[in-house]
Amino acid sequence: MTENVIEGQDKFDKTMDALIACVYESGGGRISRLYYRLARRAMQLNRKRITMQQTPEGMAFIPRKPCKGKNGKMFSKIRNATWLKARSDKDGGYVEFIGMAGRVATVHHFGLRERIGKRRLEITMPSRPLLGVSDADAKILEDDLYQYFVHVLNKST
Numbered sequence: 001m002t003e004n005v006i007e008g009q010d011k012f013d014k015t016m017d018a019l020i021a022c023v024y025e026s027g028g029g030r031i032s033r034l035y036y037r038l039a040r041r042a043m044q045l046n047r048k049r050i051t052m053q054q055t056p057e058g059m060a061f062i063p064r065k066p067c068k069g070k071n072g073k074m075f076s077k078i079r080n081a082t083w084l085k086a087r088s089d090k091d092g093g094y095v096e097f098i099g100m101a102g103r104v105a106t107v108h109h110f111g112l113r114e115r116i117g118k119r120r121l122e123i124t125m126p127s128r129p130l131l132g133v134s135d136a137d138a139k140i141l142e143d144d145l146y147q148y149f150v151h152v153l154n155k156s157t
Helices: 009-026 028-051 099-110 135-156
Strands: 084-089 092-097 113-116 121-124
Touching: 028 084, 028 092, 028 135, 092 099
Parallel strands: none
Antiparallel strands: 084 092, 113 121
């Protein structure tokens, strides 16, 4: 959902494109498994960050207003495996919230207006980015990708 500019992204993309093309030529099924593996890792990193109540940039979430019956932690249920999913296809991997959690996450991620409560009051939520890739995440995903390629190349030789 958020875009981060990563230093050396062009060099990284060219290297990864070449390696992915090599894997793709060896069998189409491998590429979607690779995308799923990376998406699952990105999901784990995002889930951990949501648990720590931080944005992808490492800043703390804007705290919620005091509310009767609510503890201070936000998004304790939507980060569960029921609602937060990693998916892949031949074009890439992605992380998404599904169902009603997807709507709640979208409203909070972008800071949109929503009607809440029994009286359906319309309020504007503060922006709390939930999904994204930080520089540290990109490094972790890059390392995972290199490990995968080393494993595939060692297996094929």
